[in-house]
Amino acid sequence: MGLFQRLFGKKNTTPELAELPRAQAVTIKEPLEDELAGWAEVPFYVDADVPEKELVTVIATAIAAGDRPESEFRVNKIQVKNPEAQLVSLIATAIAAGDRPEAELTVKKIYKRT
Helix, strand or coil, rough: CHHHHHCCCCCCCCCCCCCCCCCCCCCCCCCCCCCCEEEEEEECECEEEEEEHHHHHHHHHHHCCCCCCCCCCCCCCCCCEEHHHHHHHHHHHHHHHCCCCCCCCCCCCCEEEE
């Protein structure tokens, strides 16, 4: 029976994959209100400049209108990424990841001393 099993039995054609290590979750406690005294939150987005607002508004409304020139649109708010917050989050995640480039980190809030 062993001979027939080897000749006519099902072959395992998929190679066994080594189990990859799972990402470890890091939990940081939320600071209390009195711990935040003297600190201000850095916003991830800030209001855009007037020339940028005009250009973005014209492009967005032209795309939204399509082939209906009689339609009207109102753009309430246009924001751009805060370069300070972008730089800080990039540096912080690079330091936190260290020599593990496969690590996935998310920056939720950034504070600066006032």
